[in-house]
Amino acid sequence: xxxxxxxxGAWHYGELWHDTAEALRAKGHVVHHPTIGGNEADADLxxxxxxxxxxxxxxxxxxxxxxxxxxxxxxGGTVISKVAEVTADRIKRLIYWNAFVVQDGNCLLDECxxxxxxxxxxxxxxxxxGGCVLPFPIWREVFIQDAPLxxxxxxxxxxxxxPIATFTDKLDLSxxxxxxxxxxxxxxxxxxxxxxxxxxxxxxxxxxxxxxxRLVQMPGSHEVMFTDPVGLADxxxxxxxD
Amino acid sequence: xxxxxxxxGAWHYGELWHDTAEALRAKGHVVHHPTIGGNEADADLxxxxxxxxxxxxxxxxxxxxxxxxxxxxxxGGTVISKVAEVTADRIKRLIYWNAFVVQDGNCLLDECxxxxxxxxxxxxxxxxxGGCVLPFPIWREVFIQDAPLxxxxxxxxxxxxxPIATFTDKLDLSxxxxxxxxxxxxxxxxxxxxxxxxxxxxxxxxxxxxxxxRLVQMPGSHEVMFTDPVGLADxxxxxxxD
Amino acid sequence: xxxxxxxxGAWHYGELWHDTAEALRAKGHVVHHPTIGGNEADADLxxxxxxxxxxxxxxxxxxxxxxxxxxxxxxGGTVISKVAEVTADRIKRLIYWNAFVVQDGNCLLDECxxxxxxxxxxxxxxxxxGGCVLPFPIWREVFIQDAPLxxxxxxxxxxxxxPIATFTDKLDLSxxxxxxxxxxxxxxxxxxxxxxxxxxxxxxxxxxxxxxxRLVQMPGSHEVMFTDPVGLADxxxxxxxD
Numbered sequence: 001x002x003x004x005x006x007x008x009g010a011w012h013y014g015e016l017w018h019d020t021a022e023a024l025r026a027k028g029h030v031v032h033h034p035t036i037g038g039n040e041a042d043a044d045l046x047x048x049x050x051x052x053x054x055x056x057x058x059x060x061x062x063x064x065x066x067x068x069x070x071x072x073x074x075x076g077g078t079v080i081s082k083v084a085e086v087t088a089d090r091i092k093r094l095i096y097w098n099a100f101v102v103q104d105g106n107c108l109l110d111e112c113x114x115x116x117x118x119x120x121x122x123x124x125x126x127x128x129x130g131g132c133v134l135p136f137p138i139w140r141e142v143f144i145q146d147a148p149l150x151x152x153x154x155x156x157x158x159x160x161x162x163p164i165a166t167f168t169d170k171l172d173l174s175x176x177x178x179x180x181x182x183x184x185x186x187x188x189x190x191x192x193x194x195x196x197x198x199x200x201x202x203x204x205x206x207x208x209x210x211x212x213x214r215l216v217q218m219p220g221s222h223e224v225m226f227t228d229p230v231g232l233a234d235x236x237x238x239x240x241x242d
Numbered sequence: 243x244x245x246x247x248x249x250x251g252a253w254h255y256g257e258l259w260h261d262t263a264e265a266l267r268a269k270g271h272v273v274h275h276p277t278i279g280g281n282e283a284d285a286d287l288x289x290x291x292x293x294x295x296x297x298x299x300x301x302x303x304x305x306x307x308x309x310x311x312x313x314x315x316x317x318g319g320t321v322i323s324k325v326a327e328v329t330a331d332r333i334k335r336l337i338y339w340n341a342f343v344v345q346d347g348n349c350l351l352d353e354c355x356x357x358x359x360x361x362x363x364x365x366x367x368x369x370x371x372g373g374c375v376l377p378f379p380i381w382r383e384v385f386i387q388d389a390p391l392x393x394x395x396x397x398x399x400x401x402x403x404x405p406i407a408t409f410t411d412k413l414d415l416s417x418x419x420x421x422x423x424x425x426x427x428x429x430x431x432x433x434x435x436x437x438x439x440x441x442x443x444x445x446x447x448x449x450x451x452x453x454x455x456r457l458v459q460m461p462g463s464h465e466v467m468f469t470d471p472v473g474l475a476d477x478x479x480x481x482x483x484d
Numbered sequence: 485x486x487x488x489x490x491x492x493g494a495w496h497y498g499e500l501w502h503d504t505a506e507a508l509r510a511k512g513h514v515v516h517h518p519t520i521g522g523n524e525a526d527a528d529l530x531x532x533x534x535x536x537x538x539x540x541x542x543x544x545x546x547x548x549x550x551x552x553x554x555x556x557x558x559x560g561g562t563v564i565s566k567v568a569e570v571t572a573d574r575i576k577r578l579i580y581w582n583a584f585v586v587q588d589g590n591c592l593l594d595e596c597x598x599x600x601x602x603x604x605x606x607x608x609x610x611x612x613x614g615g616c617v618l619p620f621p622i623w624r625e626v627f628i629q630d631a632p633l634x635x636x637x638x639x640x641x642x643x644x645x646x647p648i649a650t651f652t653d654k655l656d657l658s659x660x661x662x663x664x665x666x667x668x669x670x671x672x673x674x675x676x677x678x679x680x681x682x683x684x685x686x687x688x689x690x691x692x693x694x695x696x697x698r699l700v701q702m703p704g705s706h707e708v709m710f711t712d713p714v715g716l717a718d719x720x721x722x723x724x725x726d
Contacts, residue, residue, distance in 0.1 A: 145456040149484045196446040204680040214629040242633045387698040391726045434699050438688040
């Protein structure tokens with residue numbers, strides 16, 4: 001079976017993959033889910049994008065992982081694109097799950113609808129410690145609208161502040177766009193985090209930047225690791241197979 | 243549980259919610275489904291949009307309903323937007339189900355693909371009594387294509403002529419667009435009544451005018467109150483919860 | 485019940501409908517699935533579009549089929565449009581399943597994303613015998629991404645070279661666009677063969693050229709006759725009923 005490395009999104013960390021990882025292991029896969037730099041408990045919220053990627057590169061190399069199916073969720077898409085530039089010979093396939101496929105030279109916020117980008121920058125400016133926290137109403141209505149209120153609240157309580165610099169650092173992705181690694185895109189059909197307007201949504205706008213890719217879709221919001229981890233594991237399995 | 247007020251679309255009336263309302267009551271909710279002005283049996287088909295809204299406002303006030311989850315289907319979206327302007331303090335959430343979110347100053351027909359708008363105006367002009375009736379082939383292929391023929395015919399036989407003035411009256415919605423009430427949008431993924439062309443469809447074109455909203459999707463046509471009332475009640479339940 | 489004539493797509497032939505046809509027969513329908521000219525075993529790969537259509541017209545007339553529900557898949561859409569011009573009085577309904585609805589005067593490649601059109605022309609030029617064969621990686625990732633690898637390989641082994649002239653012949657469809665035959669469009673929601681970009685995808689871009697049509701959607705790739713023939717038969721049944 002496959003060796004998966006699952007890379008979480010903003011405000012998340014490795015432990016939040018628990019239910020999804022267990023469901024993938026039940027299918028016979030080996031699953032790793034390390035935490036991006038700046039998303040550890042008590043992290044320095046002044047973390048840059050390069051500092052965010054470093055622990056993932058180290059993890060893959062230190063564990064001598066090979067034939068890796070490397071998955072990134074949301075912001076994690078920017079991380080796996082940069083990690084793949086350094087560890088390409090260890091990667092069998094890249095999976096983007098409602099994940100950013102940033103154009104060369106852009107930062108993550110350049111790819112967001114302007115009102116969202118401005119809101120995130122203001123949230124960070126108001127805190128002043130380099131971190132940014134999602135207000136609960138946005139989380140509940142836009143990120144995890146398919147959850148009962150209790151689950152939305154429980155999941156919200158587990159989130160961490162996110163280092164805003166990882167959203168605003170411009171990314172040199174020239175090498176990434178020259179890599180010849182098979183790619184998949186998982187799209188949750190009710191994901192509203194980037195709106196579903198054709199000029200801003202995840203799929204097909206962001207996904208088609210990958211060139212040829214395998215599309216897998218499933219119902220659900222941006223946060224199905226909480227609302228449907230078994231369904232998510234099934235989608236990852238189909239996205240990651242040969 | 244919640245107090246729902248379900249507002250029907252054009253050619254419909256309150257009794258046609260029967261199966262959906264029963265399915266919602268089985269979940270423990272209180273459900274009202276009054277009839278819009280001009281859609282009563284033997285209604286005056288010269289009804290204006292303001293006259294259409296009046297009985298709904300009266301119903302909510304006369305029954306002293308509070309914390310209402312107010313849902314509008316299709317044309318009913320224009321009604322709940324106007325009703326919300328007057329009864330905002332009684333409304334907990336607005337749900338638009340494949341419903342018109344008209345731009346301030348427009349009428350319903352301004353939001354339709356021009357061939358549809360012209361066809362509806364011609365149908366009304368040909369009758370000459372202020373009413374408009376859908377031809378069966380359009381109903382069967384575009385409104386209720388997920389029904390067996392017998393169900394499509396039975397449902398068609400229950401429809402009523404609709405007052406065209408409610409489609410052509412320009413709507414002042416400036417107050418509506420300043421209201422701070424949570425909103426949901428239910429989108430049936432096979433709804434073809436406004437076409438599914440990006441410049442005319444229900445979602446994301448119409449839905450995103452709501453600003454932040456909760457998206458719920460389900461399979462089916464514009465008329466799932468006939469073809470899947472239990473599935474519709476489930477979608478309404480998820481759209482209406484806290 | 486209905487009389488279906490199922491017309492396959494490029495690289496396919498009549499026998500590949502076997503499982504779908506059996507599932508339709510189990511519902512009580514009569515099902516024919518003849519092979520388009522140029523797709524027979526050992527066919528002349530220099531076949532033109534007119535030569536491709538001739539055996540289908542002959543089949544319908546020779547068998548004196550009436551009240552036919554005529555379905556075309558993919559390239560087969562161009563064939564049923566031309567066949568309908570000649571046999572209109574025998575046809576009850578046309579069904580396009582992720583099928584080309586070519587604009588009058590265009591060829592099939594005019595309707596494809598330019599990179600795809602260029603790739604197909606190059607594949608044919610490289611062979612030099614008039615035929616064109618899909619490379620396996622494109623088949624696996626873009627055409628049949630919902631299959632396990634083994635099924636993707638088995639289905640690929642059954643494909644035949646396709647005559648490129650049927651993609652490049654300009655089609656006079658003026659008569660087709662004046663026909664008054666009911667139409668349906670079946671859209672598989674993960675079909676990626678034309679991309680899912682709004683300016684190139686099957687639905688709504690291609691489908692809306694039919695004018696009024698009945699939309700049926702189902703999950704799956706471009707090749708659900710292999711990955712979900714029972715689901716496909718169910719969609720065809722709903723698309724074809726009165």
